[in-house]
């Protein structure tokens with residue numbers, strides 16, 4: 001299944017017709033440079049091109065009032081003076097004779113995208129649109145936005161495709177207050193829907209429907225530059241304590257950035273410790289992304305320092321939700337260099353290409369950790385995955401908001417020119433070549449090679465790196481041959497001839513011993529070993545950092561842990577999906593980002609009890625590391641899992657996790673203790689600002 005690309009140059013045919021410093025950055029070139037970059041890089045040819053359409057009145061009314069729509073309808077016929085006059089009633093937005101047409105195309109593009117994904121025509125996709133949408137409100141244009149493209153798309157998905165749970169991720173650097181207002185009391189009883197439907201159905205169905213409380217829910221997640229309410233749109237309700245209202249409590253997640261200059265580490269740590277735990281627990285049927293790229297380095301609005309390749313990781317981390325059904329809709333993005341780079345990184349990931357190794361991660365900054373701690377404590381009562389979050393930080397950042405707001409009168413904004421002078425330089429995002437063999441397999445003769453995998457043929461003779469072992473009389477020839485072929489496969493991965501690998505062996509312990517015992521240093525720099533299930537002797541562990549060994553099992557080896565051996569114990573073992581996913585999101589992912597392995601070795605020991613959808617989720621997430629070089633080791637007697645494993649290694653989205661039971665209290669506390677102990681060594685595990693300078 002492919003990736004949809006929705007774009008039409010008609011949406012470049014409006015612009016600012018008068019002087020307005022606040023709006024001058026919203027230019028047609030934003031769209032042309034983005035589309036041209038996709039064409040130049042060959043990415044547009046790999047996408048399924050879907051034409052936009054105009055949203056109908058009824059569709060626009062899913063999120064806007066009649067009077068607003070009627071007013072906007074008049075703008076094509078206005079003189080320049082009338083347009084200026086009309087614009088004055090709204091904030092930081094401009095109108096143009098053709099903007100109504102383009103706004104209908106922008107909203108219609110989002111709907112075309114939803115249709116293409118929900119009907120299975122494509123797996124995922126992106127709509128490159130102007131004007132953006134997330135600031136526009138029920139009866140007001142705002143912040144360059146006329147119709148709320150993503151809010152309309154969410155309502156449309158629920159009404160037309162019966163989607164029950166929609167996750168909206170807004171990584172634009174501004175708060176999409178229009179989206180928040182639209183859904184903040186959602187979920188709610190959608191009485192209009194069922195009553196209208198009732199009128200057409202016979203009595204029996206009417207009775208049935210009346211008793212079905214139709215709970216739809218939309219979870220809105222947004223991070224945004226806030227600076228304690230000093231940054232536009234300066235709203236009190238953009239802060240972390242706006243968690244949603246009534247039945248909607250917990251379904252609105254705001255992450256305020258109170259400083260500029262946030263980097264890749266800050267973005268990834270918020271995804272791992274806030275968004276992903278909530279998103280996995282919410283278990284959406286569809287993911288919509290307010291894909292604004294003013295959160296990228298160089299943008300005059302955001303003034304952040306995250307590099308374009310970070311959007312490859314943000315996209316990837318969302319692609320295993322909702323069975324891969326992801327619709328990205330362009331919002332902001334005003335630097336005409338980082339915008340197209342970020343768009344290309346996003347599209348390349350939607351197409352399934354290997355990810356770049358995340359650029360130079362380091363500890364999240366203190367301000368990011370304060371925000372992280374505040375958001376987690378504000379939502380801890382709504383989400384079992386956040387239940388063990390720490391309290392509000394002592395230096396409560398809300399008091400800063402009040403103090404700074406008071407100072408506001410006296411202070412003048414630093415001139416935009418001064419700020420823009422600090423625009424940074426950043427490297428071109430790295431190439432992400434697809435290996436000729438996406439996934440190779442080493443299987444016993446009696447196991448059929450799953451389609452899409454290529455049998456790995458390695459030379460029969462011993463790998464030179466093993467010759468030394470032979471000299472000191474290694475006993476088991478077979479094991480040596482197996483290890484020799486493993487090394488050969490690893491070498492082919494590190495030269496990018498092979499992407500991932502699937503190896504079935506008769507005795508997994510022997511193979512791990514053989515392969516990991518004094519792992520040849522010129523074979524691999526840093527290998528992340530993820531061991532699912534128990535494994536008796538691990539005496540090949542090293543503490544020199546060449547190997548990071550993370551084990552998830554029902555064994556409590558807490559006391560044996562050290563910086564490079566991290567045993568996660570779940571009372572009910574790996575079959576406890578809630579505990580497992582919590583360990584993966586809150587521990588394994590941050591560790592893996594900080595460790596930045598060149599190879600991932602994923603070992604499934606017999607009897608681990610991990611269920612296949614969880615296993616596929618794990619593989620999907622691990623493929624984001626080491627440029628997709630994940631080698632899976634399984635025991636031959638577990639060959640029944642070869643199919644799902646191969647599917648995940650080929651980049652096919654994992655099925656949604658079944659409704660997660662809540663996280664076991666003791667496991668949750670143990671995980672939290674483990675994370676707290678490890679965070680001095682591993683900065684990406686921090687979730688509070690305590691202890692940071």
Ligand SMILES: NCCCNCCCCCC(=O)CS
Nearest residue numbers: 022092143144174232331332
């Ligand atoms: N009134 C002082 C300066 C106001 N600047 C407003 C900028 C609006 C940006 C909206 C946007 O980027 C949508 S994604």
Ligand SMILES: [Zn+2]
Nearest residue numbers: 172174294332
């Ligand atoms: Zn924005």
